[in-house]
Amino acid sequence: MATETTPNGAAAANARNSAVVRFAGDSGDGMQLAGTQLTDTSAILGNDVATLPDYPAEIRAPAGTVAGVSGFQVNFAAEQIFTPGDVVNALIAMNPAAFKAHYKDVEPGGIIVVNETEFSKTNLKKAGYEPGYNPIEDEAIDQQYKIYKVPITKLNQEALKDTGMSPKDVNRCKNMYALGIVYWLFDRSLDITIRHLNETFAVRKKRPEVAEANIKALKAGYFFGETAEMFPVRYAVAKAPIPTGKYRKVTGNEALAMGLITASKLAGKSLHYCTYPITPASDILHYLAPAKNYGVKTFQAEDEIAAMCAAIGVGFAGQLGVTGTSGPGLALKGEALGLAVMTELPVVVVNVQRGGPSTGLPTKTEQSDLWQAMYGRNGDCPAVVIAPQSPGDCFNAAIEAARIALTRMMPVVLLTDGYIANGSEPWRVPTESDFEPIEITHASYTPTGEKDDPGFAPYTRNENLTRPWGIPGTPGTEHRVGGLEKANGTGSVSYDPTNHQTMTRIRAEKVNRVQNMVPDIEVQGDEDADLLVLGWGGPYGSILTAVNNIREQGKKVATTHLRYLSPMPKNLGDVLKKYDKVLIPELNNGQLRLILRGKFLCDARGLNKIQGKPFLVEEIEQAIELLLSGEWGDAEALYPVDGNVDVNAQALTV
């Protein structure tokens, strides 16, 4: 480790490749804001970044309890990274509950800064500790970690005592005090956060005194780190070698919203986002609602069903209709989605997956809506399903979804998940010319004036089996659509048995022919390996990192990623045939595994984590090792427990 002098010359800093910092506190403590600021600052300083917010389902669970703890993890690195990190290098715990919920994730010897003021008898009791016990006085714990006791609440009050603000408002600045300490510890500039505080509070909310107090708290925390001589070392994480260019940090939901606006502009259509608030999809609405100057119209419907129906109505009327939801909402939209399949109308359905079934784990991530997206409707009812692989990829996937929906006249389901929706990463700013326009032709028909004029036939088809898009307001193409089976060609209601079979096959084949817009999958790693690790959606980063780590040990393994779940890429079957073993890590109980087993007769094995949390890289590495060594055995799937994948610890404990 190199030691260098920092610009302010105060203390030496140890260089490190990456740092994983987690802020944890009450859900009202401002941990998400502190984490976001560390992310933004690190990104702008040139690090690669990845984040993992973790917040409770309750808006304000009882203060001080473990149920109410909110966390935000940031990984910033001098190299390319794909995950927010398995283990925490530094934890900021704002109270005993936060400590209790998170300290076990800290690496041995790692840093824990605790807000000592809050470790009172009452708060220890609220956190569920036995009377008389204080974990930060526990020698066993103290030996494992470097614990720094800083009375953050008190020091922050002291620093802001002359501001004239109420004690409540003063306390709301303590997250900035904690952030200041972190900025000192990791040698970060304060400038970016100061600018942000000024813009948010002084300019936008017209409360300069709040901006000033927060900045004062931030600086006080930083100076505490500098002068307290408490921390023996500080750390420096250099710039990452990422391709040059202009960047900004985006979350998955933000990128997805931008992708939808971009698609609407590329298609020359106005975006209508019809939705009903639901965690973790609501932020897409929050991003789009103020974007009206881009021609965006948002409709907060009375429920999920109305939102879906309105989005289809928009498509019928000739514009870009999109609805967004999470699992339970998709269940409600199912019937209307079937109508979009039947009437062959364009609509994009965004499902930000969360833990299920039923209300499940609203704020936690999962990939358990794959079957619902593929099959969760009455009748033979196929739809295109696309799953982005990272926060930034949500942007591209949204454009692809809209392109397919609008040019092929069919619904497209965009399956993201809470992990990539709320996670963030640097995103290279594109330019308009990077994108192909979405070319749309609306149908026209000139009546012949003859008695036997058959009129406009809405269910005729081109080579992709796409029907013409005739829109209201156009003379000549008047027609009726609906949920009753249609005669191919004329679109009249038809109960003809042969026609129904033909139409069912056409609807399936329409989806299949989208394959001509889907790139072949590419295998990364060792082409001649015995094992292929295949993933989809959010686990992309963890899988890639695990495979890279295993390969660095000289072992052979290959990996590939499915962005298109329906239709699947043309070459997928051939790729699967090349490998003796296929491992599918999924955050569900084996949904893609069953599909690939059924479709390709492939003996795929699963690593299935259903804990509301993303994979640890370590878990995937262990699964790969077990398959490579043959210790895996005959199990179709293994489940990690407490970060370990153990073939002998698979029994269902009830």
Place this chain on the structure above:
Amino acid sequence: MPDTPLPTLKAKDFSSDQDVRWCPGCGDYSILNAVQRVCANIGATRENSVFISGIGCSSRFPYYMDTYGFHTIHGRAPGFVTGVKMANPDLDIWMITGDGDGLSIGGNHLMHLLRRNVNVNAMLFNNRIYGLTKGQYSPTSETGKKTKSSPMGSLDFPINPLSLALAAEATFVARSTDKDRGLVGVLERAAGHKGASFVEIYQNCNIFNDGAFVFATGKDVREDNVLYLEDGKPMIYGKDSNKGLRLVGNRPEVVNLDDNGVSEDDLLFHDESNKPMAEMLADLHYPDFPEVMGVLFREERPTYEGLLHDQVDAAKEKKGEGTLEALFNAGDTYEVE
């Protein structure tokens, strides 16, 4: 677009080539004829007219109109209407629903369509029975009604569509029947109203609930049981135009104008802008009172889609038309060198 004016369309020009498949004698036929006449009378065009329905007998309606049409899913027509209207406010939208579609499975959506004041002509065909599923009781069936699904009599208390529409803040509320000479006029006024108009139409299901509205449609009896509302006019009805409605204290009362001491001036005068009165009128039921026909209530309020487009225009004016370059470069960007 050709400059020559389009020929004026006649009622039959709105008729599609599809065979109408309602049961012979169904009240829906006369409503279909009335709507086609209204379209001709108001100078509607085929291309700008969109008929949107849910599921049920009445919801087959769009197939029989040579316009744009969307036969959607059960109870959800209001969602589709809202989407179509947001995307293209210039279209003339008609929504067809029934007592099952609009008040049972779709009750929630109807309420929100009305309060938002989406510019649509909503027609609720009320036959007080489930026809398409062959004769179960509906949300407007009378308590105690014996049907296939209620052999000992229905337990449900019926809902009043007009009261619901008024409570849901509809800006135009009216009623007519499938046999009423006034139906065309009521629908013309509904079409002319800018905002959500709600018209309940008593409709006879001659298969499963024949004669449900005989009191209001029977040649011999209707004039004694139905009061035609006219704005600014006294509330007089009856075969001999000798009955009227007046208020005694705060309660309505039927009076006979032939009785001594009762004159027209004592009667209630209809005022379409008077919502509390509309709510009272909506709640008058046969046989204690005449049931009112015509426009109960009407007010002007900005439409949902109009306000939405205004916000888009205002945002464009304030921030400038959003470009992709601006979108991509919003927020904190930074250079990696």
